[in-house]
Amino acid sequence: MTSNTPEVPQAVCLDCHRCERGCPMLMAEGRSPHSLLQEQSTLDPQAAVACTECGYCEAVCPAGLSLQKAVQQHAGKKTTSQLAKLRIFTHQWLSFSSLLRLQKTGNGSYSHYAFMPGCSLAGGSPQTVQEVYRQLAEFFPGIGLVMDCCARPSAYLLSEKTTTTFLSKLEQGLKNSKIQKLIVACPNCFSFLSNKFPQLEIISLYPILASMPLPVCSYSEKLALHDPCQTRNEPGVHSSVRQILAACHISYEEFADNRQNTQCCGHGNMLAVTMPKLAQKQRLHRAGQTSCHKIVTYCRSCSEAFDLAGKKGIHLLDLIFDPQSITEPHDFQNHSQSTQEANKTWMNKKQPSAKRFKWYANSWINRILLKLRNCAK
Ligand code: SF4
Ligand code: SF4
Structure with a gap:
């Protein structure tokens, strides 16, 4: 332990075991929170990888202790396998490649707004994304659509430089489209982008939907x-x-x-x-x-x-x-189905419908025109 990493005071741990009810890091460590806080210097560096940074420990602790902070201070830097990093880098590289990105700007009084579903929802629920966008467009005429990734996976596992590169691509696209307000469906994108883009207004979709007329759902299962x-x-x-x-x-x-x-x-x-x-x-x-x-x-x-x-x-x-x-x-x-699902999600992000294909085609035409224009200068 170094002098600038003071121990989280264990004396105030009440040994109530409340945080144990939902902490994956404690599951991996196999120790009680009380003993872990008492012997912080013996923490396994892998504890930092096992901590999901979910914030549960601090939220439920009657003494206001954060196991997350103790782990971050004493378990040191995350050690992640090269294979895991390669998987994430490939995902991020594809997500930010010109071929798979899509930003559509609108034309109307809300053209400075855009809806960003997040790449998981866009990949897994293309029909839903279109319906939500249609509903938003009724109330915000001219709202755009951003199908990009937020780059959070890079921030979790890749270098700061790589994260900054991907974030800059997203930021530049939003800037070019003059988007100032981003309505976001994914809670991960919401918390990450609120932090990274203070110059933009990042708005959660759910309070907006709560104020709109919504269809009555016939779903009756528990x-x-x-x-x-x-x-x-x-x-x-x-x-x-x-x-x-x-x-x-x-x-x-x-x-x-x-x-x-x-x-x-x-x-x-x-x-x-x-x-x-x-x-x-x-x-x-x-x-x-x-x-x-x-x-x-x-x-x-x-x-x-x-x-x-x-x-x-x-x-x-x-x-x-x-x-x-x-x-x-x-x-x-089912593995084979999950592979099919993975392939489908990439396809869904790009061309689930003729309408979106048209936007995509337009964006390519625009890009070619822009390149031609730049060459002509
Ligand atoms: S944030 Fe707290 S509760 Fe969540 S995994 Fe980390 S130590 Fe456990
Ligand atoms: S919830 Fe807080 S007081 Fe209770 S065992 Fe966990 S760290 Fe200790």
Whole structure:
């Protein structure tokens, strides 16, 4: 331990075990929080990889302690396998390649607005994304569409330089399109971009949807509602999601640990890439806290975690805007199907419909015209 890394004072740990109920890092360490805080200097460096940075420990601790901070101070730098880094780099490189990016600007009084669904939702639920965009366009004429990745996977596992490069590409695109307000569906994109782009107004989709007329949903099966841990400090988003469910006449059960005390689904901090076995333990742990087989949430990554835990994860937006999609059989545990799913998600991002293909074609034509114009100068 160095002199500038003071120990988080263990004396105030009440040994209540409250944080143990939902901490994947403690699952991996196999120690009680009390003993871990007492012997911080003996922490395994891998503890930093096992911590999903979900914030659960601090949210529920009666003494206000943060195991996350203790781990970050004492377990040192994350050590991640080269294979995991390569997988993430490939994903990010493809996401930011000219071939697979799509930013559509609108024409109208809200052309400085854009809707950004996030790449997981765009890849997995193309019909839903189009329906949400259509609904937003009715209230915000001229709103644009940004199908880019937010670059958060780079920030988790790649170098700062690589993250900055990808973020700059996203920022430049938004700047060129004169977008000042970004309406974001993915809680991960929301928290990451709010932090990275203070010059832009990053707005969560859910409070906006809660103020709009929504279709009544005929879904009557028993559901549990899971709050993604990226929304932990967003009480307005929690309330809006419940308002949306009430407006659509969808009944649901709450998890005992919900809203600001919600637990990680097992996919936080790319745990599924860095420590897949631990990620599966946490998925099963969270999914097992409800007797409901179907779990509705508003993060695509969380809904996939519940599928992988043997339950049925449902994205709130699919439930409202594309209910047909959630009745189709879906088995992420089947490897060949999951490979097909992965291929499909890349295709979905690019050309699920003639309309989007037209935007895509237009963007290519624009790019060629721009290149020709630059050559002519
Ligand atoms: S942030 Fe989450 S994973 Fe990390 S120590 Fe706290 S509860 Fe555990
Ligand atoms: S919740 Fe806080 S007081 Fe209770 S065991 Fe965990 S660190 Fe200690």
